[in-house]
Amino acid sequence: MNRKRCAWAEVSDLDREYHDNEWAIPIYDERKLFECLTLEGAQAGLSWSTILKKREGYRLLFDHFDIEKISQYDQEKIDALILDTRIVRHRLKINSVITNAHAFIKIQQECGSFSEYLWNYVDNKPIINHWENMTEVPATTELSNALSKDLKKRGFKFVGPTICYAFLQATGVINDHLVNCPCYVKHNI
Numbered sequence: 001m002n003r004k005r006c007a008w009a010e011v012s013d014l015d016r017e018y019h020d021n022e023w024a025i026p027i028y029d030e031r032k033l034f035e036c037l038t039l040e041g042a043q044a045g046l047s048w049s050t051i052l053k054k055r056e057g058y059r060l061l062f063d064h065f066d067i068e069k070i071s072q073y074d075q076e077k078i079d080a081l082i083l084d085t086r087i088v089r090h091r092l093k094i095n096s097v098i099t100n101a102h103a104f105i106k107i108q109q110e111c112g113s114f115s116e117y118l119w120n121y122v123d124n125k126p127i128i129n130h131w132e133n134m135t136e137v138p139a140t141t142e143l144s145n146a147l148s149k150d151l152k153k154r155g156f157k158f159v160g161p162t163i164c165y166a167f168l169q170a171t172g173v174i175n176d177h178l179v180n181c182p183c184y185v186k187h188n189i
Helices: 013-021 030-043 048-061 067-071 075-082 091-111 114-122 142-153 161-170 182-186
Strands: none
Touching (some): 013 048, 013 182, 030 067, 030 114, 030 161, 067 091, 075 091, 114 142, 142 161
16 A cells, blocks of 8 residues: 555645654643643644644643643743743733633543543543544534533533534544555554
């Protein structure tokens, strides 16, 4: 079989690096999960390449996704973030990070960890799809709809079904590498 990287990852070196070494690899770390949720929400209406270019800015400005620190951000901090070009300067998206930190902490308290909460949706086993073409990959599924609905009920923002599906892909809960992608084999051994 002629192996070829998923087409969306051919935009830049940064996209290729992310695709080859991060995307669809299972994540259990709380900070990393919060980072993924934040970045997927920030991406709404933008390209993933734009977010990857700003990822280091997000890490720096949001205290490396220290959820406790973020939950304590005040209006002065929010105003400073809105002026910083190293991130997407969208007031609602920035406010959502703080709102989501509070909701994330509540899930940790209720479920032991956000990771447990998330991975329970798939009985702790990644869903490995077998797509041959990018046109087969859905934007939403019953799983992303259910996750979105529950997260919204718990107070999260920027967690619609499409964002949740991208989050599930990014965190390896769902592996949507195409079957002819080298990462399909690499991540499913």
